[in-house]
Amino acid sequence: MDRQATMEQGLTQTAFAPALSPTARRRQLREKAIAGFITLMAFTGIAALILIIVFVAKEALALFTDPAARHEASLSKMFLAQDVPPGRPPFRWQPVSRVPKVSMIPLFVGTLKTTVVSMFVAVPLGVFGALFAAEFAPRRLRELLKPVIELLAGIPSVVLGFFALMVMSTVVKDLFHFDRPLNAMVAGLGLALAIVPVIFTVSEDALTAVPRSYREASLALGATPWETAWKVVLPAAAPGILAACVLGFGRAIGETMIVLMASGNADVISWSLGDSARSLSATIAAEMGEVVVGSPHYSLLFFIGVQLFVFTFVLNLLASTWTKRVVRKLTGGAA
Amino acid sequence: MKHATRRTVGLALTALTGLCAFVIVAVLAFILANILEGGAAGVTWTFLTQPPSDGMMGGGIFPAIFGTAALTLLMTVAVMPVGVLTAVYLHEYAPPNSLFARWVRVAIVNLAGVPSIVFGLFGLGFFILFVGRGMDRMLGHEEMYWAQPGILWASLTLAVLTLPVVIVSTEEALRAVPLDHRTASLALGATQSQTLARVVLPGALPGILTGAVLAISRGAGEVAPILFTGAAYFLPDLPTHLNSQFMHLGYHTYVMATQSPDVEATRPLLYATVLVLLMLTFALNLVAVIIRTRTRRKAASAH
Numbered sequence: 001m002d003r004q005a006t007m008e009q010g011l012t013q014t015a016f017a018p019a020l021s022p023t024a025r026r027r028q029l030r031e032k033a034i035a036g037f038i039t040l041m042a043f044t045g046i047a048a049l050i051l052i053i054v055f056v057a058k059e060a061l062a063l064f065t066d067p068a069a070r071h072e073a074s075l076s077k078m079f080l081a082q083d084v085p086p087g088r089p090p091f092r093w094q095p096v097s098r099v100p101k102v103s104m105i106p107l108f109v110g111t112l113k114t115t116v117v118s119m120f121v122a123v124p125l126g127v128f129g130a131l132f133a134a135e136f137a138p139r140r141l142r143e144l145l146k147p148v149i150e151l152l153a154g155i156p157s158v159v160l161g162f163f164a165l166m167v168m169s170t171v172v173k174d175l176f177h178f179d180r181p182l183n184a185m186v187a188g189l190g191l192a193l194a195i196v197p198v199i200f201t202v203s204e205d206a207l208t209a210v211p212r213s214y215r216e217a218s219l220a221l222g223a224t225p226w227e228t229a230w231k232v233v234l235p236a237a238a239p240g241i242l243a244a245c246v247l248g249f250g251r252a253i254g255e256t257m258i259v260l261m262a263s264g265n266a267d268v269i270s271w272s273l274g275d276s277a278r279s280l281s282a283t284i285a286a287e288m289g290e291v292v293v294g295s296p297h298y299s300l301l302f303f304i305g306v307q308l309f310v311f312t313f314v315l316n317l318l319a320s321t322w323t324k325r326v327v328r329k330l331t332g333g334a335a
Numbered sequence: 336m337k338h339a340t341r342r343t344v345g346l347a348l349t350a351l352t353g354l355c356a357f358v359i360v361a362v363l364a365f366i367l368a369n370i371l372e373g374g375a376a377g378v379t380w381t382f383l384t385q386p387p388s389d390g391m392m393g394g395g396i397f398p399a400i401f402g403t404a405a406l407t408l409l410m411t412v413a414v415m416p417v418g419v420l421t422a423v424y425l426h427e428y429a430p431p432n433s434l435f436a437r438w439v440r441v442a443i444v445n446l447a448g449v450p451s452i453v454f455g456l457f458g459l460g461f462f463i464l465f466v467g468r469g470m471d472r473m474l475g476h477e478e479m480y481w482a483q484p485g486i487l488w489a490s491l492t493l494a495v496l497t498l499p500v501v502i503v504s505t506e507e508a509l510r511a512v513p514l515d516h517r518t519a520s521l522a523l524g525a526t527q528s529q530t531l532a533r534v535v536l537p538g539a540l541p542g543i544l545t546g547a548v549l550a551i552s553r554g555a556g557e558v559a560p561i562l563f564t565g566a567a568y569f570l571p572d573l574p575t576h577l578n579s580q581f582m583h584l585g586y587h588t589y590v591m592a593t594q595s596p597d598v599e600a601t602r603p604l605l606y607a608t609v610l611v612l613l614m615l616t617f618a619l620n621l622v623a624v625i626i627r628t629r630t631r632r633k634a635a636s637a638h
Contacts, residue, residue: 027526034528035428042424042435044417045502046442048495049449055460056453128355136349137356145356147624152363154620155613156556157451158585162592162609163366166602193366196359222338226345247448254450256559257585261593281452281559288455288563293464305456309449316448320441 060302069296093267106267110277117188126199134207153197161261164190178274182264195248206240240326243319250315377607402581409490418501447499458492458564485578489565497550508542552619558585
């Protein structure tokens with residue numbers, strides 16, 4: 001690779017460069033063509049990301065350019081309280097009623113509710129589980145624990161949604177005495193199943209990246225194993241654990257099938273976990289099938305897609321910055 | 336605090352972390368046991384080989400299995416060359432500190448974080464409405480031929496979704512091929528591409544296969560991206576053309592679970608379908624784990 005590059009450089013610098021035979025020249029040309037082709041292929045990842053945002057945004061653009069769509073779904077109708085007869089809710093998502101109501105606030109509340117529930121469950125489970133695996137578990141147990149949790153990550157989200165819908169909903173309803181079986185709580189718990197493996201795996205990586213010398217120094221100073229784990233290892237890995245939580249959060253915001261199947265999908269605004277909730281992602285999934293291509297409603301669903309893309313993009317950038325920070329900190333700037 | 340108290344408190348908290356790990360594993364075990372218990376009786380030979388009948392109340396799920404297999408096969412054919420060559424560029428061809436390579440990496444990390452439903456929108460907006468319409472116009476189809484949901488567009492959407500999986504595993508595999516092998520090959524007069532094709536890629540093959548298996552497992556389970564790019568609830572025929580719609584295990588599960596008029600009557604079929612889907616993805620994951628441990632052991636013994 002780079003060794004070959006220096007060799008070639010050395011060749012061109014000599015005064016008597018041997019003339020290349022036609023075969024050798026052809027061979028060199030072919031090598032260049034192959035390298036060019038491979039470089040071109042590597043562009044696909046960047047192209048895909050750009051095409052995704054461009055084409056999702058393109059379909060949403062009509063909301064801002066088409067007068068009819070702008071009238072039906074203006075930004076103020078999406079995000080501000082509407083004038084309604086007293087007793088009616090000012091924020092509603094009913095894009096196919098006679099007078100379309102397109103407030104995104106219920107969708108934001110629904111997404112936030114399910115996501116917060118899932119974080120409340122998944123962060124302690126994932127982080128403490130990772131702490132156990134990295135610090136306290138015997139080697140055998142850790143080597144068993146990691147693939148088992150990867151197995152949980154391998155369960156398709158539609159299966160987790162199915163499980164939340166068929167099994168968890170009745171259990172939760174009886175446990176908390178909720179009125180309806182499908183609610184924000186069930187969806188949140190289902191989401192927790194999907195993001196626990198993410199939080200566990202990334203946290204565990206961050207914890208095992210902490211050098212052994214940190215632990216040995218702490219133990220030598222008389223700290224107990226728990227104090228070492230809690231006051232030395234955990235703070236050292238903190239940015240990585242934060243990154244794990246942010247990644248899990250992003251996953252929970254974008255996750256579709258679980259919320260679609262288990263949340264009940266009503267556009268109500270309430271902070272009760274026993275009420276049904278409608279998330280951004282589930283709204284796209286539920287309504288795109290029946291929508292007229294090119295209608296304001298269609299553009300609205302793509303606009304929700306743009307928002308989801310932007311949220312998760314920002315969260316991912318944050319997470320990767322923090323992961324890099326923990327590596328840099330622990331290697332003393334060497335990497 | 337006395338050392339003894341500190342120790343006891345520490346042990347109690349340690350036990351708490353152990354409990355957290357145990358809860359995760361227990362929940363996984365409960366899910367598996369529940370689905371196994373509910374579905375095991377329903378998975379029979381007829382169930383696996385017959386189409387649904389009696390308005391989805393009877394029969395089997397063969398078209399859904401076939402559709403899932405065809406979809407993931409097309410996806411694999413599309414994603415493997417691109418994914419492997421991207422990883423080859425990043426690990427073998429990119430100059431050190433290349434800005435382009437760094438951008439590719441950033442793009443891959445972010446691509447892996449895009450919500451799957453956004454991939455569905457992308458498949459609809461790009462493949463069906465842009466590429467499909469363009470092809471119809473160019474090929475002179477009077478009616479919609481390519482500009483409609485179909486198995487080709489669904490599989491290409493999934494290929495974009497699984498691209499990061501393939502790239503990450505392939506790069507890991509390339510990293511495991513010792514540098515000596517490359518330098519030995521180059522010293523014998525082989526060109527860089529010959530070294531790649533005859534030394535590096537064969538050496539990395541198990542890892543590349545792991546990537547393919549993981550991508551298939553991921554692609555077989557995703558439902559959100561295919562909701563509006565080609566999945567159909569019930570079709571009398573198997574997909575025969577690249578623009579045919581298809582039945583899919585995950586989509587079948589979703590529709591049966593949420594839109595069935597009589598949940599109790601379809602429950603055994605539903606559980607059996609979920610069990611088949613779960614066994615499929617687990618089997619694939621297991622294959623990946625086995626290949627990976629074997630490669631790692633071999634790599635460890637070679638050094």
